Amino acid sequence: MSNREAGQRVGVNERTGREWLHGRPGGRKKRPSAPARDTRAASASSRYLSEAERLHIADRFRERATVRAIAAELGRSPSTVSREIRRNGTAGRGNLWHYRPYAAQARAEARRLRPKRGKIDGNRELRDAVQTGLDERWSPEQICHALRKRFPDRPEMHVVHETVYQALYVQGRGELRRELAGALRTGRARRKPQRQANCRRPRFVAPMVMISDRPAEADDRAVPGHWEGDCILGRNNGSAIGTLVERTTRYVMLVHLPHGRTAEDMNAALHATIRTLPPHLTRSLTWDQGAEMAGHRAFSLATDIPVYFCDPGSPWQRGSNENTNGLLRQYFPKGTDLSVHTREHLDFVAAQLNNRPRKTLGWETPAERLSSALTA
Known part of the structure; x- marks a missing residue:
């Protein structure tokens, strides 16, 4: 109902009802008063702006403070303050924008009511x-x-x-x-929970050296000898094949793991694969934080090759290796037993990939690039 009808219903003057509804600014004789509103419990979540914060926004907005200054005083994002003023402010005469904190609080509480009907359900x-x-x-x-x-x-x-x-x-x-x-391409009927990377516990006893400490020569791919490594897994994660890719030449080496991918198995197989290379082509190894590399300290001591670890949930930091793993799935499909493949078959697959022309190498093959690196 209108303000006049509401005032008549409760027996007060129209002006008094207006002051109850919108509040009263301070004058020479009258003190300012806040508008009447429903008594609601304050939200305990810091996700939403509180009434005190909206009062602060109103005061500073009236003083023509910038949005970034207000946000810094409240410890909020500037977009939060800007969105609050745009959502809950009102346009007055002469296109002047007004922000009334109590009205904004009431609008926010009414908008927060749940449950809401989804857009797809309603159409x-x-x-x-x-x-x-x-x-x-x-x-x-x-x-x-x-x-x-x-x-x-x-x-x-x-x-x-x-x-x-x-x-x-x-x-x-x-x-x-x-x-x-x-x-859906994933085929999942519910979301897959994602753990926060910064909440993970240290996986290995020996401290990891992160990829941020890797030499700059490995980042720009100018000097050969820096390798990226990972594992492709078979059916029910019961079998695996180790993969190594040289960053400059994209040369591929496959690590035979017929008995599993424990830290001891990976350490021995990786050592046997790496020692076939000359020393100037074994400068570093970059791996993800898989449990198979728990023996990285022993591997580095035995081979004099430093191991660097990627950040959690950052596969792009080993882009060449991830791309190669996708190519290998043509030979080793997902859901199959990878332990049945012999050392000779792994060498055959690696040779096929290393003799395949690559666009990123100017249509040279990884074997030709590695041969040039060996000659140099």
Whole structure:
């Protein structure tokens, strides 16, 4: 109802009701007062702005302080403060922007109420379009871009791919049929939890030397002899083959692991593979933080080759090795037993890759590049 009707209902003057609703600024005779609002428990989460922070934003905004200055005083991101003023501010006369903290707090609390109905659940046409795309084995991102192209003037048919994933994964919504998750490339019906990299415990007893301490000559690929290593795994992670790639020449060597990939097995097999190379081509080895390299200290002492470890969850730091592992899957498919392959077969596969022309080498082969490095 209007302010006048509400005032008549409770028996107060229209002006008094307006002051209760919007608050009263301070004057010569009257003290300022805050607007009346529902009594709600303050949010204990630091994720959301509190009422005190909104009061601070209002005071500093009135003093024409910059958004970055306000954010620094609150210890918040500048985008958080900018978004708060844009969402909960109001335009006044002459296009002047006003920010009323109590009204902003009320809007934020009303907007935070859950549960909310999903966009896909509330639009049958949108839901059918997304289901059709998933039946065609399109990715959620492809579906979302196709919808924007097909319905450019209908924002109710526009979604982001995260909305599609949530409609598939979040339990209790039922917006999309659960069997549609099988159309995703991962085939997973729920999200895969990701552990925070900075919360991992040290994996090895001997301290690791990280990739940030690797010599600069290894980064620019100018000097041969710096290797990247990893393992490709077989069925149920029960078998493995070690892979080594030289960063400059992209030369591949395969490590035979017929009895498993324990630290002792990897140390012995890696030592036997590396010692076939001349000393000037064994400058360093970069590996991920796999448990098979728990004996890295003993390996370095035996071969005089320093081992550097990548940061957790950063496969791009061994890009050449990751690319080679993908090429090897043509010979060693996923889900197969890798322990059945002999040393001779591994050498045959490595020779095929090393004699394959590579675009990144100017269509030379890794074997030709390595031969040049040996001659030099």
